Structures are given as C-alpha cells and as structure tokens.
Amino acid sequence: MSDEYESLKLKNQLCFPLYACSKEIVRRYKPFLDEVDLTYTQYIAMMVLWEKGELNVKELGECLFLDSGTLTPLLKKLEKKGFLERKRSEKDERNLRVLITKEGEELKKKAVCIPEQMGKCIQLETEEAMQLYQLLYKILGQLEQ
Amino acid sequence: MSDEYESLKLKNQLCFPLYACSKEIVRRYKPFLDEVDLTYTQYIAMMVLWEKGELNVKELGECLFLDSGTLTPLLKKLEKKGFLERKRSEKDERNLRVLITKEGEELKKKAVCIPEQMGKCIQLETEEAMQLYQLLYKILGQLEQ
DNA sequence: ACTTATTAAATTGTACGCAATTCAATAGCA
DNA sequence: TGCTATTGAATTGCGTACAATTTAATAAGT
Secondary structure (H helix, E strand, C coil): CCCCCHHHCHHHCCHHHHHHHHHHHHHHHHHHHHHCCCCHHHHHHHHHHHHHCEEEHHHHHHHHCCCHHHHHHHHHHHHHCCCEEEEECCCCCCCEEEEECHHHHHHHHHHCCHHHHHHCCCCCCHHHHHHHHHHHHHHHHHHHC | CCCCCHHHCHHHCCHHHHHHHHHHHHHHHHHHHHHCCCCHHHHHHHHHHHHHCEEEHHHHHHHHCCCHHHHHHHHHHHHHCCCEEEEECCCCCCCEEEEECHHHHHHHHHHCCHHHHHHCCCCCCHHHHHHHHHHHHHHHHHHHC
8 A cells, every 4th residue: 555645754855864964974073173172163164264264254154054143153252262353344344354363274284184084984985975065066056046 | 286275175075065955955844844833853753753653762863863952852842732742661661652642643644745845946856866865875874883 | 689780861051053133334216 | 415225243032953961760790
C-alpha cells in the first residue's frame, strides 16, 4: 500500500540533511575555533574582513546572509576582543563602517591552518566537493530573488 | 602572485554555503509552517512522531541530531500546543516517552501539502537533488563516528 | 546488600538567528 | 524650504543550539 504521507517522512526530506550537516560541521569547527577565540559566525565575519579590510554592516550582512539583529551584537563582541573597530561613516552617518585592526590582521596567521584541519573531517573526492559546492550555490541563487 | 590566505576566503569554503543554504531554506519554510503553528525544529520533531507514534527523548535526539538541551523545552512547547504527551516510562523512569496525540495526528493532514509547496522554491533536477541528498548523507555518515 | 559507574533528562549559561519595531539620517519631491 | 519616504542600524522578543553541569534512576561490580 502506498503511504499518502510518504512526503512527510524525514528520510524523504532534502532540507533536513542540509540542516543537520550544517550544524554538525559547525560543531566540528569548535575545537579549532576555540584556539583563535572565535565562534563560527564570528569566524565567517572575520573571513570577510580579512579579505575586504573594511565595509559597512549592510554589506557584511549581504555577504553572510545575516541581518543587523544578528550582526550588531556579534560585531560588538569582536570589537571588544580587539579584532575590529566600528565607526560611523562621516559621509552618511547611517552607515556603520567595520574596520579590521592590527590584532584582527594578526589573527589571520593563527587561523590559516583551520581550513586544512577541517578538510580532514570531510572526506570528499574533489569532484564530489565541487558538485556539492555548485549545487548549494545554485540553490542559494534561486533563493536570492 | 599566489595568496597564502586563499584558503580563508569565503568563496573557497564548503561549509559556508551549507550553513547559508540551510538557514535560507528554513526561513522559506516559515510562512508555510506558520499555517500549522510549528517552527522548523518543531516540524522535524513532529515528522519523526508522525512516523513512529512514540519514542523517548534520546531516540528522537538521535534521529534529529539534537540533544536534550534543545529538545526538552521544544517538547514542552509541543505538549502545551496539544500535539504530544510526555510521560516517564514505567519500566525505566529515566526514560521520558513522547507520545503523539489525536491533535498531533490531525495536524499531519494540514502539513502534508508543505513538502510540495517547498519543492517549488528549490528547482533542482531529480538527478541533482539525488546527488545533493547522497553527498549530504555521506558527510553526515563521516561525522557520526 | 552496598558502593560505584553509567545513563537519560533537565538545567544553566552563552551565542546566535530572525521577524518586527524603533530611531536617526538622508533622499526625494512638491 | 518643508514634508514624506526610504534607508541603515539598533533594539526587542522568541526560539533554538550546544557545552557543561546536575539530578535521579538503574546497572554493574564486589
């Protein structure tokens, strides 16, 4: 007999393994991130700063798919740790500029070993990793509009 | 010039699109889940209950990759909504049995349209969806040990 | 039987994550 | 120039997540 509720079974969901995988991987990051005194969300925020050096909260939010409700307290914590500075733009005081500090730059040297160490936890063929990467960005692209 | 910090760029991460994708999809679920008065986490908990009818907190946690710190308050909320009952096992009082109620069963009828509606948000070929599904469970399997 | 170890939930504390609202600054327009 | 609309952050409130600890119940070993 076919089950009319088959579509509600956990094993038939695509979102659930996405959700679980994301959580479990972030959990695996923790011991490595503890070494540099960052949470995962703080880490990806620092990644953007390491690359751009300076940007405002809105831009950062667009990079990370996060809003000010998440970023405001997070950036205050990173400022307290000395990794960045927050100052209002003089041209437009609505914009809050986020600037990396010398300590923030220094941290990059300690963090650079993290991607390699995490790579060992996820054993995918290059081909598989690329497939996964592309599928995820395909979905993200569709969700953007 | 090669950038020695290339591995720290957001665009070279595999975990980040996983994290972002998971969050964005869960966000897309919200309007549909509002209709049945569930959050995403409550929804996947109900999925397990719809299938099994009854199980204890530990088993549920293993299905969902969640611990009692998350599940205890969540199950209390679902109990308050009338979708399930929580009672200690008589055989072993350490175990808390979670039992679906008649209202919980009823809810399944309202929820059955959700997977289809969400499917429209994610436009993947069958082939792609299967690839993604398998890659995610491959990673989850590796993270289990 | 008594002691110790293990187990299952609950609790505590910290950090997101997001919808909704508020507030201040600027842009647009009559 | 005023008035209104929009914009960017901050705030508020609620619901997870999870590490670490606590508590109560049972299992295991002597």
